[in-house]
Amino acid sequence: MNTVKSILLIFIPLWLILISESSYGRHAEIIIDAENGSVLHELNATHSWFPASLTKVMTLYVAFDALKKEEIHLHDVLRASTRAAHQPQSKLGLRLGDEITVRDAILALITRSANDAAVVLAEHLGGTEESFAVKMTTKAHELGMVDTHFMNATGLPHQWQVTTSRDMALLAWKTHQNFPNYYPYFSAHTFNYKGRELRGINKFTANYPGAEGMKTGFTCGSGYNLISVANQNGKRLIGVILGGMTSAERYQLMTTMMNNGFANNFNPNPVKNINTMTTNFAGTPPYQLGCGNKAPITFDSSNEEKKYNHRIRHSGKHHHTIKTKTIGKSNYYIAKKQSISSKNSPKKTYVKKNKLTSKTLLKKKHPTKSKIKNTHYHQS
Numbered sequence: 001m002n003t004v005k006s007i008l009l010i011f012i013p014l015w016l017i018l019i020s021e022s023s024y025g026r027h028a029e030i031i032i033d034a035e036n037g038s039v040l041h042e043l044n045a046t047h048s049w050f051p052a053s054l055t056k057v058m059t060l061y062v063a064f065d066a067l068k069k070e071e072i073h074l075h076d077v078l079r080a081s082t083r084a085a086h087q088p089q090s091k092l093g094l095r096l097g098d099e100i101t102v103r104d105a106i107l108a109l110i111t112r113s114a115n116d117a118a119v120v121l122a123e124h125l126g127g128t129e130e131s132f133a134v135k136m137t138t139k140a141h142e143l144g145m146v147d148t149h150f151m152n153a154t155g156l157p158h159q160w161q162v163t164t165s166r167d168m169a170l171l172a173w174k175t176h177q178n179f180p181n182y183y184p185y186f187s188a189h190t191f192n193y194k195g196r197e198l199r200g201i202n203k204f205t206a207n208y209p210g211a212e213g214m215k216t217g218f219t220c221g222s223g224y225n226l227i228s229v230a231n232q233n234g235k236r237l238i239g240v241i242l243g244g245m246t247s248a249e250r251y252q253l254m255t256t257m258m259n260n261g262f263a264n265n266f267n268p269n270p271v272k273n274i275n276t277m278t279t280n281f282a283g284t285p286p287y288q289l290g291c292g293n294k295a296p297i298t299f300d301s302s303n304e305e306k307k308y309n310h311r312i313r314h315s316g317k318h319h320h321t322i323k324t325k326t327i328g329k330s331n332y333y334i335a336k337k338q339s340i341s342s343k344n345s346p347k348k349t350y351v352k353k354n355k356l357t358s359k360t361l362l363k364k365k366h367p368t369k370s371k372i373k374n375t376h377y378h379q380s
Contacts, residue, residue: 052217186213
């Protein structure tokens with residue numbers, strides 16, 4: 001009998017852990033009233049998830065902020081770097097030295113989810129994509145997106161690039177509130193670039209009554225993600241779906257959620273507000289689909305693959321703790337900077353910590369000459 005009890009004591013906690021992991025993992029969703037931030041409905045809204053190309057909404061938020069401050073202008077001409085030109089799909093196909101205006105880069109991100117345009121914009125605003133990602137995270141935390149951390153401007157897989165559906169809804173809400181002059185860009189269905197008309201990939205924006213736009217996202221880790229904003233009869237709703245198993249499912253989940261919101265089928269007296277919503281321990285994001293590698297992948301400046309363990313360390317309210325180094329009186333992230341030439345060894349470069357709650361140590365690795373053969377990075 002004692003042996004049976006001992007076995008039960010071992011296996012019952014393991015069983016509870018497995019049940020808790022499987023109970024949230026189907027998908028995450030939230031819908032809020034844009035008038036006051038009331039949470040009409042949510043499911044797993046504070047659980048950690050890979051954002052995929054929803055990341056680009058924050059890239060655009062930082063760009064809109066720079067436009068509002070007149071640090072940049074819509075017709076400023078940007079040039080593609082080697083890093084930008086080597087980005088995987090989705091992309092415009094920019095080559096080294098190609099020119100693109102700020103306005104066209106914005107439209108490329110919204111309509112085509114163009115990774116190369118995102119990197120061009122990031123490098124113009126931040127010097128390097130890594131430095132721009134620090135700015136993104138800092139801005140996210142200023143907005144109250146406490147469970148979000150960015151490592152790049154595109155949403156390409158990185159195990160430390162995480163968010164929640166609550167944080168993404170907050171970002172969409174703040175974008176609408178803070179940038180009324182630039183928010184309408186999200187409604188674009190087509191994009192003319194160098195004589196070509198490129199059609200948008202967001203089917204919800206194109207087809208749902210009153211849809212005002214926002215962003216799609218996909219990687220094998222994240223599943224099919226979607227942020228949408230719609231306005232019917234003066235009522236504006238913001239919805240987020242994370243982890244759809246197919247593209248069609250994310251659109252159906254969003255359509256159902258929006259329909260219920262406009263039909264007032266949710267609680268008429270919501271008790272939660274997105275500003276005060278409890279943000280519990282966000283946990284580890286699920287790897288949603290079976291395609292690709294079972295661990296997120298990071299990209300260095302030569303666009304080589306680096307495989308990492310599918311783990312995120314958490315500590316305290318903001319969760320993501322990674323090692324720092326102190327130089328003088330300032331804390332700095334230890335980050336990796338690769339030379340464009342594969343003949344040179346990578347160097348450590350120190351990126352100032354600002355006010356981030358996360359700290360990152362990336363391991364030194366020498367670049368390889370392998371080419372990307374997988375196709376699961378395409379974000380749509």
